[in-house]
Amino acid sequence: MGSTLFQSNGASIRLHRHDLPEGIGFGPVVAIDTETMGLLPHRDRLCLVQLSAGDGHAHCVQIIPESLGGRGADCPNLKRLLADAATIKLFHFARFDVAVLRQSLGVICAPVRCTKVAAKLVRTFTDRHGLKDLCKELLGVEISKQQQTSDWGAAELSAEQLTYAASDVLHLHALWAKLETLLIREDRLSLAQACFDFLPARGELDLLGYEDPDIFHH
Template sequence: MENLPLTEDGIAIILVASDEALRNAVAHLQQHQELALDLEFDQNRYTYGFNLCLIQIADGNGTCYIIDPFYIDDLSPLFAIIENPAIAKIIHHSNNDILLLDKLGCHIKNVVDTDVAAKVINYERSSLATVLKEEFNTEIDKSQQSSNWNKRPLTEDQLRYAAIDVIYLHKIKAKLLEAIEKEGRSHWLEEENHLLEQLKFTEPENPHLRLKQAFRLNYYQQYILKGLYAFRDELAQEFNKPAPYVIPNDALVDLANNPNADIHEWLNHTKGIHGGLKKPKNERLLKEALENTKKAAKANNISDDYPEHRFHRPMRTPETERRKELLTEVQQKIVAKYGEYASKLIINQSLITDYSQTGRLRCSKKYATDIVLQTASELGIDIPVMEPAAPKN
């Protein structure tokens, strides 16, 4: 849509859809010490891959920029602001935003995550809508939450929705941090924010084995599945569709389980196959990919044996049960002191299980480790701590 004058709750909404407009926005934004930030993205919902669709930034002083990367060649001026440690970036539930920025080569600094801040003061539900309702009695319209952000032109409703995700974050941050300081938990939030800044985007290892029922296949069938997965991925990129829209996950595993199936019959009797795959050229490419994978499996002597089940139940002995009971006692006291939901930042079942098995507390958060050890000491319980690994030369 054209850059019509829009406002939301007194905040000017400015659509930025050119490199020149971005440079002007950056010149304005870099004069502020705190910016509210959010991304709209598509993660294999409408298109292939993990793709940036919009960037929203509010200055906390009456202006919100909606930056459209589809019309901008160079986002580096904006990324320089996001990477500037002197400017705080207020984000609500930042994990995926940080991962996408990292994927794009932007390494964010000085994060303040208001979702984590709400958890620190024991919010049961910490969504943006919930926090606004609880703290400011403000209702927001989330009807565009499932919007397809790849489509252009953007509608007025989409622009307003995108703006709402950032225009309240400055006052939310101020209100939550005031409560956190009263509780003496500011160092919790600082450490949690620092950990978020360390998040790195990585492609999953052996993603084909993450498909449902893939673990039931033998080594040969898993090898076939890996080849089919790669073929599907290439075609999904070509079609710019999420890979399961090309061949559903269950159908891919089924074909790997029956690699000698008649491909033409399989394509025409399997639900959910993308029409483009049924074209003669792509049908031929699928046949070739399957045959080449089978030949490679034979050349590499891939066996028909079944892998051992990778999931092993935790060992149960009198000692592991004793450790579990002791750390559970510590957890209960932490819950009583800090609240059920805040305590989940400190100690959870995974930490308890790990301790029961290893006999050492292995926690990546200093404040959480300190609280666990202090609480254990108050209960007269000795909790050995896993020593950090020595740095490699």
């Protein structure tokens, strides 16, 4: 298992092939995102898992299938972290990520928080709930989405891809702090928590095909 270190805008981005190394700690809350070959968790393979402790640094784990010379879902350190009940996993659009991680790695991620759900609960005056918009409006941070549709299944990922991937987790802790303050102000923190608690089950429903029709529709 090899690791490669990149530097971008003052942040260190470390790429790990196959799994996290032993001994890496992320504290009580770890920001997580995924990159996949597409947007259907039951069809499109997982290629990259990005993680950050909110300290300005990111770790990216490249998941390479056995058919391409990798180890596939054999990533025990990463899976241990994802399943750790004592570590909160912080996502943006957790519904997709928890489904992908369940499908690809067989792990149920819990407990989770989701900045997209939080934003929709308190920012009802706008329909701009994407990570790019939230980072700009709440943090004054501009992030690029130029590499969003690049080929994440490539054997060698570019520095530009890794910089983009890292940007999706580097700001989540600060973003959550802003949104948590708004949830408390609007007396919706407990409602948000109930939504977060349901997200792993929502991901399971999506994998079973209950996204359309949604069982919660009339």
